[in-house]
Amino acid sequence: MARMHARRRGQSGSVRPKRSEAPEWSNTDSVEIVKIIVELRKTGMSSAEMGLILRDKHGVPSVKLATGKRIEEILAENGLASDIPDDIRNLITKALGMRKHLSENKKDVHNKRQLQLTEAKVRRLGKYYVKNGKMPAGWAYKPETAEFLLSR
Numbered sequence: 001m002a003r004m005h006a007r008r009r010g011q012s013g014s015v016r017p018k019r020s021e022a023p024e025w026s027n028t029d030s031v032e033i034v035k036i037i038v039e040l041r042k043t044g045m046s047s048a049e050m051g052l053i054l055r056d057k058h059g060v061p062s063v064k065l066a067t068g069k070r071i072e073e074i075l076a077e078n079g080l081a082s083d084i085p086d087d088i089r090n091l092i093t094k095a096l097g098m099r100k101h102l103s104e105n106k107k108d109v110h111n112k113r114q115l116q117l118t119e120a121k122v123r124r125l126g127k128y129y130v131k132n133g134k135m136p137a138g139w140a141y142k143p144e145t146a147e148f149l150l151s152r
Contacts, residue, residue, distance in 0.1 A: 005117045022065040027058055030067040034074055037063070041080045047071040048086060084149060085129060091122045092146050099143065119143070 003010055022028045036058060040050045050071055054060040064070050075081045082089070098115040102108060122141045129135040 004121070016062075019062070019065060022062065025059070026062075026066065027060050028066045033058070033060055033063060033067055034078075037071055037074050038078050038080065041075055041078075046086050046089075047075070083135075085125075085134060088122060088125050088129070089150065091118055091125070092141070092150060095119050095122060095143070096146055096150070 027033070033054065036054065037050055040053060045053070051063065054063060060066050063074075067074065069077075072081060084092075095115060095118045098111055098118065101111055102115065105111070119141065126135065126139055126141050130137055130139050
């Protein structure tokens with residue numbers, strides 16, 4: 001598959017093995033896994049960081065195989081889901097860093113172009129999440145209010 005903003009193909013990555021049930025060596029106590037996820041969210045971790053900690057420290061290769069639900073679904077059930085999905089949050093953080101860099105280095109044309117591409121990704125993802133109901137209708141990315149969005 002080709003890259004989004006380039007005309008070349010990317011390198012292939014690793015693929016998780018196909019499984020329909022959790023392996024017998026894994027931790028499959030779903031109540032304990034949900035408790036750990038809730039505790040980790042209260043410390044301010046993202047769902048990706050939670051998945052890594054569950055894999056590395058608690059022996060849970062896949063939360064979905066162990067509990068039947070994804071991490072985001074578990075957080076939503078416990079009222080801890082964030083109002084902005086993690087992928088948009090990460091892209092907005094990246095764009096804010098680029099804007100800060102550009103305010104100090106006004107002639108950096110490569111960074112200016114990368115900022116345009118990153119903000120285009122944010123807008124495209126925003127349209128997708130608004131269409132699917134994960135974000136409020138009428139949501140639009142504005143660079144002026146982006147820092148306020150992340151502080152909530």
